[in-house]
Amino acid sequence: MHPGWEALGDPSRLAIVHRLAERPRAVGELADELPISRPAVSQHLKVLKGAGLVVDQAIGTRRVYRLSPVGLAALRDQLDTFWRRALDGYQDIVGETEEIP
Amino acid sequence: MHPGWEALGDPSRLAIVHRLAERPRAVGELADELPISRPAVSQHLKVLKGAGLVVDQAIGTRRVYRLSPVGLAALRDQLDTFWRRALDGYQDIVGETEEIP
DNA sequence: CGCATCGGTAAGTCGTAGCTTTCGTTCGTG
DNA sequence: CACGAACGAAAGCTACGACTTACCGATGCG
Secondary structure, eight states, X not given: OOOSHHHHHSHHHXXXXXXXXXXXXXXXXXXXXXXXXXHHHHXXXXXXXXXXXXXXXXXXXXXXXXXXXXXXXXXXXXXXXXXXXXXXXXXXXXXXXXXXX | OOOSHHHHXXXXXXXXXXXXXXXXXXXXXXXXHSSSOHHHHHHHHHHHHHTTSEEEXXXXXXXXXXXXXXXXXXXXXXXXXXXXXXXXXXXXXHHHHHHOO
């Protein structure tokens, strides 16, 4: 639903991803560690879930969130494509400087 | 100077990166293809440059921008780390379901 | 030299994303 | 069954970022 890159663009959401990379956590657990309120964390998790970067699991009254490998892999692959194309362009600049002295 | 993830968070900047992935382009060239004005493109390029995602090269009156491999690799590696940690967490959930029946 | 092209900077406007507070709902527990 | 814990949803406020127009410096060309 959400573009994915915009999800990681926000500092608070990136911080959440960092915490979830260590281990899965509940909403309140994240809110305790971050300088924002718990509803704010919920809103961010909603965006991250919409982008397919996290998945949630209900355990009693708590909701445990964890990173989603598929969503992260999609962004990583796209970034990897950019990186490869950037290398190709870097080859060009070397070739040009030799051809146009 | 800029966090890097916020740079790719904006749709216009992501579009610029997409174009630069095809081939290096000048500022006006990008502005013609995008639905925003040329100064807006300049501002976005400034952010991307601050994040180390692009490098510029003056050719006459024109300024040609191209993707920077190092900046992109940094983000890709960090995303790859997230992905690997996500896979580890996925292993845990399988183990738990077997241990707590 | 003027003149045009190309691009960065400054100033100002406007929308929206992020946050908070409040409320409603679900689930576990005594 | 009543109470508390945990979370999501709604409403409202505010600050910031993305855009625009206008201006100015630098380079190339006749």
